Amino acid sequence: MKLSGTKSLALAFCVVTALAFTSSAQEEDGAKFKDRPMKAAFASKPVVVDGKLDDEVWKNAIVYDMSLPVDTSSSSLPEYLNKKRDKTVKEGAKVRIAWDKDFIYISAEMTDSDLYCYGEGDQQHYYKAGDVLEVFLKPENNDNETWYWELYAAPNGKKTALFFPGAGCKIFPEADLHPIEEQKTGAVCEGTVNVWEDKDKGWTAEMAVPIKALTSRGEKFGPGSKWKILVSRYNYNRYFPSQELSSFPQLSKGNYHLCEEYALIEFEPDFIK
Template structure:
């Protein structure tokens, strides 16, 4: 999630109808490669109780440990977090192991603002176009918050809080005692079965996925610094939450879908397939570099630039084709050919939507 104050600001401005797409904002570095994970087919459906003891999970490798949301330039998280995934025609299965010596939670109402507690979060976009993506958060009480983002907050996106993942299954197991400060816990584990049927409305790619397909996904853990006062857990006043993620965003904002990692679906025998990096990533990074430069240019000139020369942007190494700018009365479309694939052109617009056409 965003830092708490920024997140509430975005929500307030959203309900006031204020569009943030031309406001200055931090620019994520495009030299942090998104992480990739190969998800194999589950041998049988998984019982969602949070315990991770189903035989099927043995076929799923653990991910790398989570890092600070900004990357390795920041201190390593003090507690370990990792995840794993499986899939079948009905569900995307997600498991997570969350180390925490003091497991606590307060929120029990569905669709509460769960990141006010320590939580685990999933961000998912099957087609990866940065629009119409899903977010789901859960705490150690197994209280959930699911919402649909029409587009990122920075681009004037709205959070559809009334949207629910129909058929979503979640489970939590606490390895210790929740809300008891007298002992030391090991942590909590979660299981999620995300229905494929609920993902079809978010995507222009096949759902369920095909062998080798890749979706954009990321995971975040919010961890608050706490004190124990009169035997109760209290958040340290004035300190923002810690944001620990699977694939670093480079900035303190989970709502930059272009920075998420990838899940690659496989029907092969578990452990036999390597993740294949996205060949289009340099082209996408180049377009996002132009997108951020256009935001800055618009803030100064109240119009969009019509060329790289006006923007003063250098494209990443390996991008030799010149992008085509189309400026409209309401925004722009910028097109860039993917190197080595003359039939594929990528397009980005002023609200960060990105897609490929042939």
């Protein structure tokens, strides 16, 4: 059927309008995940990184709750199982961040009824070995700062530091070759690790990342600088259809390398000179 000139123009207008609306909706949806703030309290004295979370700064730091990604589907599961996946987190986690002139500190309280950690040393890929707290830190003071770090605190108190030149350059084993010696981690478990027959309560973790390592390429850090962060976890549990991935801030998908969706750190001013 041949359309008249008027009908052709009307159809073309409808198509263009629909495409423009879709593009606008996608941009608006993406904006929801951009530069959400996460406030870092200033620590007037160094945090004791032992996993106990009893330092004064944690009493004053803002608490942030981890969430599941908006899209919780997994490519490793069939559609009928993806439909059964929860939209809200089964086992929650509360996170806080702080900083001083030497470190940025991260703490997490994690509910976990089934604790696992089969790794033993530092610089291991603990997300393959059981439960783990992961922290991603990325400078964004200029367009050239594409690189970022992926840092772990495991239930056994061990640490890992991975470095990526950019989100499009996640290459192994090169990423493993940048351990941060001064990185500190501590963990306390409430339960029995690697015993699946019982029920556990959870674990807490602390991490201190040296600013000296983060600024070795000339990056600025602290008030007036632009840094982004993601605090996330892998939670293995025999009652779950697959490991539960949750984070702050919430992500659009379960991909911890969506750097565009990391939170923007708001540094509490350093009033102690």
